[in-house]
Amino acid sequence: MSLRFLSTVRAKAPQLADIVIIGGGPAGLTLAAAIKNSPTLSSLNCKLVEGGNLIGPLTKFKQEPPSNFTNRVVSLTPSTVSYLSEIGAWNHIQEERVESYDNIVAWDGVSGAKIDFDGPSLATMCENLNLQSALLSRIEELGQDLEILDNTKVESIQADEKIGWPVLQLSNGESIQTRLLVGCDGFNSPARKFAQIESRGWMYNRWGIVATMKFKDGEFRHPTGWQRFLPTGPVALLPLPDNWTTLVWSTTPENSDILMKLDEDKFLAMVNAAVKLPVEELEYLIKVAASKPEIVAEEVAWRLQLFNDKLSPEEAGGYPLELETIVTKSRGKFPLKLSHADTYVEERVALVGDAAHTTHPLAGQGLNMGQADVKSLVGVLETSLERGLDIGTKMALEPYFSERYPANHVLLGVVDKLHKIYSTDAAPLVFARSFGVNVLNNVPFVKDFMVARMGE
Ligand SMILES: Cc1cc2nc3c(=O)[nH]c(=O)nc-3n(C[C@H](O)[C@H](O)[C@H](O)COP(=O)(O)OP(=O)(O)OC[C@H]3O[C@@H](n4cnc5c(N)ncnc54)[C@H](O)[C@@H]3O)c2cc1C
Structure with a gap:
């Protein structure tokens, strides 16, 4: 049968x-x-x-x-948006849920060297x-x-x-x-x-943590993409409408375990620390998060207070606003890899x-x-x-x-x-990359070229 x-x-x-x-x-x-x-x-x-x-x-x-x-949000280039329009799909996008931005601030977590890209609608x-x-x-x-x-x-x-x-x-x-x-x-x-x-490639031995967060109410910044390069990987806050933002924090497997286990309010504090505090302080805070998570939010708060007090209003504008809210259960993590068939x-x-x-x-x-x-x-x-x-x-x-x-x-x-x-804090490489970034930031035509390439 x-x-x-x-x-x-x-x-x-x-x-x-x-x-x-x-x-x-x-x-x-x-x-x-x-x-x-x-x-x-x-x-x-x-x-x-x-x-x-x-x-x-x-x-x-x-x-x-x-x-x-x-919590899964992507940055679309103008070419992608234009192709989606060409095939008639962009008309169906819920426009009130997307954010175009024309300014990206990227900086070196070790040396502080900064580069500012702006151009009409860099990404969405x-x-x-x-x-x-x-x-x-x-x-x-x-x-x-x-x-x-x-x-x-x-x-x-x-x-x-x-x-x-x-x-x-x-x-x-x-x-x-x-x-x-x-x-x-x-x-x-x-x-x-x-x-x-x-297919060839490798795992980066890094995880990308994502989450949906909101900047402090009442304050507003022009939609900006923020990305700070830490030796363990970059932490990025990319804009969503109405002062919301999406996080992509690439970090080591050990750090990602610690960060994912934290209560949400403590995790939020750690993200505020990651976009501002010196690398050594951040490393210390990760240790505190692992061993005494109950005190990590207060540790971050007073360190940030000291840091902020030293900033002039102009310097303060060079950092993202403080994060105040995290959407419940919006945290997720993904292994990062390179592969090419x-x-x-x-x-x-x-x-x-x-x-x-x-x-x-x-x-x-x-x-x-x-x-x-x-x-x-x-x-x-x-x-x-x-x-x-x-x-x-x-x-x-x-x-x-x-x-x-x-x-x-x-x-x-x-x-x-x-x-x-x-992914290093070795002094010669930090000097070389910071020198390169400073030159780039001050040579308008090179920057314009890079902005044009970003949109492709
Ligand atoms: C943290 C993070 C942030 C990112 N940010 C960006 C960004 O800002 N901009 C950007 O351009 N990209 C970004 N990416 C990359 C982007 O998310 C991926 O490149 C994209 O989602 C890949 O789409 P895909 O359709 O090729 O594959 P997938 O999204 O992986 O889809 C594959 C599909 O195939 C299905 N499938 C697999 N096997 C089978 C089977 N046997 N039978 C039936 N179905 C099957 C799966 O269920 C799945 O739905 C990011 C990635 C990560 C991890």
């Missing part, structure tokens, strides 16, 4: 698709929306498979937005859920036939014995055979493993977003790189189809790899070097 049942399951023919996207993260949803928005590609039979619960939470986010900001802070929900709304608005299977895991992928197309076995018992499989399936990408593409394309497979590359968040580029991947891949698929090529062949996909790999490679390298240069 059970043998007959097995043979029935095996005999069930897989569904056929032109494109299957694995992953309903920012990259997967953008790709789905862009394909359905493209007059050339929209008639292709496209499916998106996501292991997690996607449609319910995204629809809820749109219909009953939470009163507080959620947007919650991941806001972005994903806007993309889903756009897909629904386009009304093109696109099947989204959420709560459905891709359990295995095999090549069809006769024609070699990938066949995906899903957790709902169905299977799909596809002309092109696009892995938007994150760092552990099953699509990448199926294609036997090597050897190629983004194989026969019948393309990789996009974190499936192809992951980077340290200090420059806020990970998701933006994925958006640029989507734009490039969609262009390549359009050209292939217009020329009558089979979109799943490696030959047709190659231009996507040659366009995106070098650009991503450079960015991954720059961010990695920044992490390494700043």
Whole structure:
């Protein structure tokens, strides 16, 4: 009986698709929306498979937005916002929940050397859920036939014995055979493993702690991105509307354990300390947080009082305002890593977003790189189809790899070097980097060049 049942399951023919996207993260949803928005590609039979619960939470986010900001927030470059507008998704963003900013202050935690970037709309802070929900709304608005299977895991992928197309076995018992499989399936990408593409890199031995916080009520600063480079990793406060801010504090595994265990009010005190107090005092406070957490808030308060008393009003303007509120349970932590796939394309497979590359968040580029991947891949698929090529062949996909790999490679390298240069308090290196920053800060055309590159 059970043998007959097995043979029935095996005999069930897989569904056929032109494109299957694995992953309903920012990259997967953008790709789905862009394909359905493209007059050339929209008639292709496209499916998106996501292991997690996607449609319910995204629809809820749109219909009953939470009163507080959620804790996964990304900094979008002008190019990303412009692409999201081009494909019609930005219209669906809840604009009252995003903040554009035109000023970034970054400084060396050891030497204090500061650099101030400003330019028209350097970046836009947007919650991941806001972005994903806007993309889903756009897909629904386009009304093109696109099947989204959420709560459905891709359990295995095999090549069809006769024609070699990938066949995906899903957790709902169905299977799909596809002309092109696009892995938007994150760092552990099953699509990448199926294609036997090597990915190289390393863990940074750092965790990124995120949280949603608010600056002191009654005081207001022009929306500014603050980032202080500590030897253990940068701490950044990036602006959200109405004096709210999102934290990304990259630090060692040991420090992250201590900070995550603190009560929320004590954690808030530690963030206030991290953006102002000298590195040695901060190291001491981390020890206090580990051994006597009950007194850490008072320790921070009097040290900050001493620090603030010495600042002139002008100097005080060079630091973020004091943080007063933290959203309950908004703390989360993520391991930080660098990875880069050897190629983004194989026969019948393309990789996009974190499936192809992951980077340290200090420059806020990970998701933006994925958006640029989507734009490039969609262009390549359009050209292939217009020329009558089979979109799943490696030959047709190659231009996507040659366009995106070098650009991503450079960015991954720059961010990695920044992490390494700043992860030390060795005197010669501190002098060299501070000298460089001071020169940069005072040579307007070099700064203008960097600001222009940040927007790309
Ligand atoms: C602390 C932190 C701060 C960051 N800040 C920024 C920033 O300011 N700006 C920026 O540009 N980037 C930032 N990033 C990076 C950014 O968050 C990621 O690059 C981005 O979310 C990756 O999107 P993705 O869609 O490629 O992958 P993911 O978001 O990882 O999505 C992959 C999806 O694939 C699904 N999946 C995986 N396997 C399967 C399977 N077998 N079956 C079905 N589904 C599957 C997963 O469930 C998931 O939904 C930050 C990252 C961190 C950690």
